[in-house]
Amino acid sequence: xxxxxxxxRGVKKRFGDKVxxxxxxxxLDPGHSLVVIGGSGTGKSVMIKCVLGILTPDEGxxxxxxxxxxxxxxxxxxxxxRKFGMLFQGAALFDSLPxxxxxxxxxxxxxxxxxxxxxxxxxxxxxxxxLGSDVAMLSPAELSGGMQKRxxxxxxxxxxxxxxxxxxxxxxxxxxxxDIINDLIVSTVKDLGVTTLSITHDMVSARKISDHIAMLYxxxxxxxxxxxxxxxxxxxxxxxFIHGRAEGPIKMEVRA
Amino acid sequence: xxxxxxIGRATLGFFRETGKLSLFTGDAVSGVVRPPVYxxxxxxxxxxxxxxxxxxxGLTAFFTGGxxxxxxxxxxxxxxxxxxxxxIVALGITRExxxxxxxxxxxxxxxxxxxxxxxxxxxxxxxxxxxTLSTNPVKYLVVPRLVAAxxxxxxxxxxxxxxxxxxxxVVGTASLGFxxxxxxxxxxxxxxxxxxxxxxxKAAVFGFIIALMGCYNGFNSRGGAQGVGxxxxxxxxxxxxxxxxxNYALTSLLFPR
Numbered sequence: 001x002x003x004x005x006x007x008x009r010g011v012k013k014r015f016g017d018k019v020x021x022x023x024x025x026x027x028l029d030p031g032h033s034l035v036v037i038g039g040s041g042t043g044k045s046v047m048i049k050c051v052l053g054i055l056t057p058d059e060g061x062x063x064x065x066x067x068x069x070x071x072x073x074x075x076x077x078x079x080x081x082r083k084f085g086m087l088f089q090g091a092a093l094f095d096s097l098p099x100x101x102x103x104x105x106x107x108x109x110x111x112x113x114x115x116x117x118x119x120x121x122x123x124x125x126x127x128x129x130x131l132g133s134d135v136a137m138l139s140p141a142e143l144s145g146g147m148q149k150r151x152x153x154x155x156x157x158x159x160x161x162x163x164x165x166x167x168x169x170x171x172x173x174x175x176x177x178x179d180i181i182n183d184l185i186v187s188t189v190k191d192l193g194v195t196t197l198s199i200t201h202d203m204v205s206a207r208k209i210s211d212h213i214a215m216l217y218x219x220x221x222x223x224x225x226x227x228x229x230x231x232x233x234x235x236x237x238x239x240x241f242i243h244g245r246a247e248g249p250i251k252m253e254v255r256a
Numbered sequence: 257x258x259x260x261x262x263i264g265r266a267t268l269g270f271f272r273e274t275g276k277l278s279l280f281t282g283d284a285v286s287g288v289v290r291p292p293v294y295x296x297x298x299x300x301x302x303x304x305x306x307x308x309x310x311x312x313x314g315l316t317a318f319f320t321g322g323x324x325x326x327x328x329x330x331x332x333x334x335x336x337x338x339x340x341x342x343x344i345v346a347l348g349i350t351r352e353x354x355x356x357x358x359x360x361x362x363x364x365x366x367x368x369x370x371x372x373x374x375x376x377x378x379x380x381x382x383x384x385x386x387x388t389l390s391t392n393p394v395k396y397l398v399v400p401r402l403v404a405a406x407x408x409x410x411x412x413x414x415x416x417x418x419x420x421x422x423x424x425x426v427v428g429t430a431s432l433g434f435x436x437x438x439x440x441x442x443x444x445x446x447x448x449x450x451x452x453x454x455x456x457x458k459a460a461v462f463g464f465i466i467a468l469m470g471c472y473n474g475f476n477s478r479g480g481a482q483g484v485g486x487x488x489x490x491x492x493x494x495x496x497x498x499x500x501x502x503n504y505a506l507t508s509l510l511f512p513r
Contacts, residue, residue, distance in 0.1 A: 052384075054387055
């Protein structure tokens, strides 16, 4: 058994009185594509932000390549962050910078690459996600939602990360564009041979981009297994979620 | 009991907020001296905070100087002391009105713009994206604005001082019957270096307050367009109040009786 790329042990996080993560145990093995499913507000984004160190968990440990990362600061944390690429839900492109500088941002700021060289890499990465060099000089506000996601993906892969996180990659896109983005994710992941962790509530997307699925409910992982096994999981939570039924053990908290 | 509980809650909230602001300030100030230094971003902010504030600061200073001359003339008239106008205009503008009016105008313009920009970056996860791209958001966003504001404000106030005194001169010579040469001579003879430098010191402090309040409120904005709007309002209000409070404290420090 190899060391997991990312491992969470008993991670807890609360905001005020609201417990968001209540002891999450999750392992992401090298080369796997894991999708964490769960309803809105179940703490999927919080979990990813804890791994990236944007939020600090109240309890528990997070390991990246076997190294404890909770509480890391400064250059040690930067070194860990360089292993990650992240595609944000709304793409989170910097609207003050042209597209190519968005893609090259991590190379210039994080890796100290000269701007000219970084620009060439950026155009190459844009080509990988199906965008021409004419897009490079545009500002992110001039792009459609699907194109912004592509640029976000190009930015996530720009610095050749070992692990990529996808936060709701298909949210806000029409079904066709969603499928195009799914295909793009699958082919990119295959090309680069990276490990990925995605969070989504879109089951179509989850089935397409994952080889393993875990379900988060009320701050805990209630089921985890290979994607092929999910229909026969016999887990009432999973069944309700993948079939999208209003009735079942999951009670939606209408008021948080 | 409910009264006590709400007093307690308000007190705790106050200390929590003060503590958060102190930590943020410490982070920002220490970011000024630690590499990397984003020279280009500082230059960009100098343009936005300093240069583009010139028209609004200049206009307000001009009218303030003018109205000051008018009021001192009318007030002085009661004692037959109309001739004091140039001296009091110079004193009032350099020591108090130049820095305070410029500070409040820049607070309205710049603190709001900073809070709106950083607040939008917060709610669209651009600040989180900076972190994942190995860039410290405080150093990348806060430090350049802080440095640029602290540099810009004294320059703006020096210009506002000149324009304010010029406003008084225009009103004095055009409608109050002063001789231009005598007006200027009285101004120059009366004014001391300390009058001007005290105003410039105030200006630097106000610049710090403006950028800090804009950044702090932007960084802590929550929940979409409404949250950004609230952050913008809070930035302007808190910057303005802090400027007036700091102005009083600085005046009593710089001019001990």
